[in-house]
Amino acid sequence: MLATACSADSLDESFRMPESTAIENLDQFCCTIVTIYGSHYLRAPTTDDLDRLLKRAEKRGFPGMLGSLDCMHWQWKNCPTGWQGSFSGKTRKPTIVLEAVADFDIWIWHAFFGIPGPQNDITILGRSPLFDELTAGNSPQLSYEINNHRHNTGYYLADGIYPKWATLVQSIRRPQTEEEVYFSKKQESYRKDVENCVWNTPSTTCNC
Known part of the structure; x- marks a missing residue:
């Protein structure tokens, strides 16, 4: 079912397995x-992970950067009929x-x-x-300097639709x-980290 996106009721003849059992x-x-x-892949960055991410980000010219943020739409092929109106847009x-x-290793942290x-x-x-942890006051304590100003909150690279x-x-x-042209070129270049994850995939169709 996961590999070929077949429905549960299509397995009864091949495997003699009813839909509920499948x-x-x-x-x-x-x-x-x-x-x-889950403990290795489905988690937030640890202290060691953050240290590695921040060191690499600083080398790339973005001290304090935790990763790149982006969204994409996946077509829901097998969306239940009763839900299609709620999940349909333009x-x-x-x-x-x-x-x-995602980070520079194309590792998805969120x-x-x-x-x-x-x-x-x-x-x-x-x-x-x-940002739930940030609003709850549980965000990691960082310390870095940009343009002679000290900062203690990490940030993500995003495109223009996001709020300031x-x-x-x-x-x-x-x-x-x-300077602005150089900054934009570098920022857009490093945002390719997350775009490689969510856009450059074998399929943009969700078969669940």
């Missing part, structure tokens, strides 16, 4: 994967928006999806748990000076 087995398989690999096809944060309705990056961010928050660094839309 769904139960798939659920147990997914729970097992989370149990085995394309009139049901989609799921995936919000992700993934959030499943919000119904025609959404854009801003509305997804408003419901995302990405201290935790989001956008590219300059219309760079005028040589």
Whole structure:
């Protein structure tokens, strides 16, 4: 079912397995994967991870950068009929928006999806748990300097649709000076980290 996106009721003849049993087995398989690999892959960065990320970001000219943030729409091929209206936007096809944060190793540290309705990056961010730790006062304590100013909050690289928050660094839309052109070029170049994750995939169709 995961590999070929076939439905549960299509397995009864091939495997002599009723639909309910196929769904139960798939659920147990997914729970097992989370149990085995969740502590390593499905987690927030540890102190050692943050140290490695920040050192690499500083070498790239962005001290304090934790990763790159972006969203994309996945067409939901097998969306239940009763939900299609809620998950359909201007394309009139049901989609799921995936919000992700990735680093230079194309490692996804944050993934959030499943919000119904025609959404854009801003509305997804408003419901995302990405900054829950920050608003709760539990964010990692950092210390770095940019233009002779000390900062203690990490940030993410984002595109122009995101709000102008201290935790989001956008590219300059219309760079005028040589410094602005250089900054925009570097910022957009490093945002390729997350774009390689969420856009350059074998398929943009969600078969779940």
